[in-house]
Structure formats: C-alpha cells, structure tokens
Amino acid sequence: MAYPWTALLSSAILLLLTAPAALSAFDCNAGDRAALLAVKHGLGSPPLLATWLPNTNCFAWDNLYCDTTTGRVYNVYIYDAGVAPGTPVPAAFGDLPFLESLSLEDMPGLSGPIAPSFARLSRLSLLGISNTSVSGQVPAFSDPIRHIILI
Numbered sequence: 356m357a358y359p360w361t362a363l364l365s366s367a368i369l370l371l372l373t374a375p376a377a378l379s380a381f382d383c384n385a386g387d388r389a390a391l392l393a394v395k396h397g398l399g400s401p402p403l404l405a406t407w408l409p410n411t412n413c414f415a416w417d418n419l420y421c422d423t424t425t426g427r428v429y430n431v432y433i434y435d436a437g438v439a440p441g442t443p444v445p446a447a448f449g450d451l452p453f454l455e456s457l458s459l460e461d462m463p464g465l466s467g468p469i470a471p472s473f474a475r476l477s478r479l480s481l482l483g484i485s486n487t488s489v490s491g492q493v494p495a496f497s498d499p500i501r502h503i504i505l506i
C-alpha cells in the first residue's frame with residue numbers, strides 16, 4: 356500500500372535534483388562570450404580552448420566559471436595553452452567586466468606588458484601570472500583593488 360507514495364516521493368526528489376541542471380541551460384552573457392572568443396583568437400586558438408566555440412553556451416566552456424544567475428563570467432584560468440613565442444597578453448580580457456579572478460600560467464610564449472585594458476577590470480581581486488614572459492607593471496586600476504597577487 357505504501358509503495359505508490361514512495362514512488363511519488365522519489366519522482367519529486369528526482370525533479371528537485373534535476374532542476375538546477377535545467378536552470379543552468381540558460382546562456383551566458385553575449386558580450387562576455389565575444390570577449391572570450393577574442394581572447395582565444397589572440398592566444399592563437401590553442402587546443403586547450405577547443406570548447407570555446409561561437410554560438411555555443413559559454414556555461415559549457417572549459418577553463419572558466421560563469422555566474423548561473425547573471426550569466427557573467429567571473430573566473431578564467433588558462434594554464435599550459437602552448438602559445439607561440441611572442442604572443443601578447445590579449446587586450447580582450449579587459450572586456451570581461453565581471454572578472455574577479457584571472458590566472459595565466461605555464462605559457463612561456465606569452466609576452467610583453469599586461470594590456471592597459473586590464474585597468475577596466477574593477478572587480479578583479481586575483482591576478483595570477485606565473486611562468487610566462489609577461490613583464491612590466493600592473494596597470495593602474497581605476498578602483499582600489501583588494502588583492503592583486505602576482506605569482
């Protein structure tokens with residue numbers, strides 16, 4: 356006699372468990388996606404970023420985190436992408452206004468100064484740059500930055 360109720364309860368629980376997956380099906384911000392595609396292009400479209408494809412939902416892309424309620428990208432981490440020597444730091448990172456954390460590591464080919472556009476990243480609190488050929492100063496940020504960490 357109790358069995359149908361149990362089955363109903365399991366269905367309800369299953370529905371609750373699958374709901375978050377359904378919510379995350381909405382798309383990330385179009386401007387953020389365009390900026391990420393420009394970053395990928397600037398890095399020479401490395402195989403590491405093969406999931407970064409036009410007309411796809413950037414929630415499904417590797418090497419980043421996107422806020423599930425706002426659709427804004429807040430964390431990008433690119434390690435060991437095998438970029439060619441002399442590849443400049445893509446200025447398009449400056450077009451990710453909700454970026455809080457950016458890591459660029461193990462890319463000896465990544466060269467030159469940190470793009471001045473980084474000064475626009477007013478929410479950036481962690482910038483990790485390690486084992487690259489990046490040199491020079493961190494741009495003057497318009498807003499006070501809490502913790503910029505250069506590794």
Ligand SMILES: *[C@@H]1O[C@H](CO)[C@@H](O)[C@H](O)[C@H]1NC(C)=O
Nearest residue numbers: 435436460461462463486487
């Ligand atoms: C720097 O990155 C390159 C490319 O991934 C790697 O081969 C090398 O071992 C790294 N060097 C250090 C000191 O981690």
